[in-house]
Amino acid sequence: MKSGQAEIMETSKGIQKSGLMSRRIAILEFILRIVAFFNTIGSAILMGTTHETLPFFTQFIRFQAEYNDLPALSFFVVANAVVSGYLILSLTLAFVHIVKSKTQSTRVLLIVLDVVMLGLLTAGASSAAAIVYLAHNGNNKTNWFAICQQFNSFCERISGSLIGSFIAVVLLILLILLSAIALSRRH
Amino acid sequence: MKNESATIDVPAESSSAMKGKAPLIGLARDHATTGSGGYKRGLSIFDFLLRLAAIVAALAAAATMGTSDETLPFFTQFLQFEASYDDLPTFQFFVIAMAIVAGYLVLSLPFSVITIVRPLATAPRLLLLVLDTAALALNTAAASSAAAISYLAHNGNQNTNWLSICQQFGDFCQKSSGAVVSAFVSVVFFTILIVLSGVALKRP
Numbered sequence: 001m002k003s004g005q006a007e008i009m010e011t012s013k014g015i016q017k018s019g020l021m022s023r024r025i026a027i028l029e030f031i032l033r034i035v036a037f038f039n040t041i042g043s044a045i046l047m048g049t050t051h052e053t054l055p056f057f058t059q060f061i062r063f064q065a066e067y068n069d070l071p072a073l074s075f076f077v078v079a080n081a082v083v084s085g086y087l088i089l090s091l092t093l094a095f096v097h098i099v100k101s102k103t104q105s106t107r108v109l110l111i112v113l114d115v116v117m118l119g120l121l122t123a124g125a126s127s128a129a130a131i132v133y134l135a136h137n138g139n140n141k142t143n144w145f146a147i148c149q150q151f152n153s154f155c156e157r158i159s160g161s162l163i164g165s166f167i168a169v170v171l172l173i174l175l176i177l178l179s180a181i182a183l184s185r186r187h
Numbered sequence: 188m189k190n191e192s193a194t195i196d197v198p199a200e201s202s203s204a205m206k207g208k209a210p211l212i213g214l215a216r217d218h219a220t221t222g223s224g225g226y227k228r229g230l231s232i233f234d235f236l237l238r239l240a241a242i243v244a245a246l247a248a249a250a251t252m253g254t255s256d257e258t259l260p261f262f263t264q265f266l267q268f269e270a271s272y273d274d275l276p277t278f279q280f281f282v283i284a285m286a287i288v289a290g291y292l293v294l295s296l297p298f299s300v301i302t303i304v305r306p307l308a309t310a311p312r313l314l315l316l317v318l319d320t321a322a323l324a325l326n327t328a329a330a331s332s333a334a335a336i337s338y339l340a341h342n343g344n345q346n347t348n349w350l351s352i353c354q355q356f357g358d359f360c361q362k363s364s365g366a367v368v369s370a371f372v373s374v375v376f377f378t379i380l381i382v383l384s385g386v387a388l389k390r391p
Contacts, residue, residue, distance in 0.1 A: 069346035072335040104389050111385040115378055118320070119327050126328035127335035130277045134336070135347075141274035142340070144349045173320050176381075180316045184309040184388045 018185060019101060025182045026098040029175055033094055036171040037087040039164040040121070044080035046161035047073060047128075052154040065147070065154040072131040073158060079124025080165055083117050090114075097182075104183065111179045118172045125165040132158050223391045227306035230387045234315075234380060235299045241376035242292045245326070248369035249285035252278060252333070255362035259355065270352070270359040277336045278363065284329035285370060291322050302387075309388060316384040323377040330370035337364050 047067050054063040067073040093110055097103045135155060138146030148155035252272050259268040272278040295318065301311045340360055343351030353360035 065346075070344065071338065108385050108389060112382050115320070115323070115381050118324065119374060119378060122324050122327040123331035123334075126332040129328075130332035130335045131339070133276070134339075137276075139275065141270070142350075142352050144339075145347070147347050169324060173324060176320050177317050180313055180385060180388060183385065184313050184390070 022101075022182055022185060023098060025178055026094065026103075029178050029182075030091065030094045030098060032171050032175055032178070033087050033091055036168045036175070037084050037091075039168040039171070040080045040084040040087065043161045043164035043168070044077050044084060046157060046164070047080070048077045050154055050157045052151050054150065063150075065151040067158070070131050072127040076124045076128035076161075076165070079120050080168075083121045083168070086113065086117050107179050107183045111176060111183070114172060114176050114179065118169065118176065121165065121172065122169050125162060125169060128158070128165075129162055132162060224306040227387050228303060230383055231299065231303040231306055234383050234387075235296070235303060237376055237380050237383070238292055238296060238299055241373050241380070242289055244369050244373035244376060245285050245289035245292060248330075248366045248373060249282050249289060251362055251369065252285070252366035253282050255359050255366070257356050257359040268355075270356040272363065275336055277332050281329045281333040281366070281370070284325050285366075285373075288322050288326050288329075288373065291318065295319075306387075312384050312388050316381060316388070319377060319381050319384065323374065323381065326370065326374050326377060330367060330374055333363070333370065334367045337367050 050065070050067045052065045067077060090110065090113065093106060096106065097110075132155075134144060134146075135158070136146060136148045138144050256271040257269070272282060295315060298311050298315050302308070302315070305311075337360070339349060339351070340363070341351055341353045343349050
């Protein structure tokens with residue numbers, strides 16, 4: 001009977017320790033969500049406020065560049081805005097995970113939503129990356145001209161806003177990993 | 188007299204009953220674990236079948252894009268009359284990425300079998316979930332960048348003076364668009380696989 005009591009004491013200490021580990025994982029998730037939110041909202045704003053007008057004009061070629069002109073870039077802005085909105089709303093759920101101890105079904109819900117948002121964000125970021133690559137280099141075979149040679153600051157802005165979005169993609173993958181680890185632990 | 192001997196026997200029975208309780212509790216625990224192992228095994232089998240389907244989708248995407256060469260039967264001095272996936276670096280990235288994803292799926296089949304055989308082990312499932320997430324990101328990146336270029340090839344862009352090449356190369360455009368669709372089907376399969384792994388990781 002005494003050995004049984006000692007085992008109960010040891011397992012309760014083990015529960016306390018792993019409860020602390022779960023809490024640390026939940027706090028780390030909360031912080032990563034905030035960082036990813038800032039990245040996505042920054043990318044969306046940086047891409048959304050691109051507007052460059054060259055100071056000369058001819059009869060044939062257009063000399064204004066906006067993100068609206070390329071549908072892939074407007075999809076990028078929309079995707080980043082949606083994901084940043086989701087990240088803000090999921091902060092409440094992440095906060096609940098820090099405070100509460102039995103969080104299994106809400107963690108599964110969070111993993112599902114995170115995976116969907118990861119897909120959306122990666123789609124937006126990589127389609128914009130394809131178009132930005134084309135804008136930088138053009139394509140000889142299809143006679144697509146590299147517009148970056150004319151619109152320097154527009155090109156710089158759209159290239160820079162991709163970086164924040166890709167960082168947020170990596171952070172979302174880390175968030176999914178952390179949620180899965182927390183889900184598979186004993187407590 | 189016989190009643191007194193029966194009352195003397197009672198404590199001995201109770202102690203043996205107490206000793207006997209421990210294996211009963213152990214049996215009850217085994218019952219609970221095999222119960223949850225049943226539905227997790229079902230999830231693992233579904234996971235394995237989905238992986239096979241995703242292999243087909245990813246290989247179909249890579250193969251269709253890789254064999255999308257088209258040569259038009261006439262020529263002039265100025266325009267190009269051959270089109271292949273080589274001409275666009277995004278499509279090259281698409282073929283390579285889909286091949287990598289298909290290779291990863293084939294290599295992950297043994298881990299899926301392990302989760303069928305041992306439905307209660309969490310380490311293989313966790314590993315599969317992490318690697319599936321990375322593969323999902325790669326797959327989505329390849330599929331959506333190729334989709335952006337396909338959209339441009341179909342519609343062109345007036346603001347940047349980019350002409351739509353699909354009006355000349357109809358076959359090439361059709362094949363590349365079909366490959367992109369197949370890649371997005373593979374993305375859907377990956378999403379379901381990750382959700383399955385997440386649900387199966389839950390400890391009841």
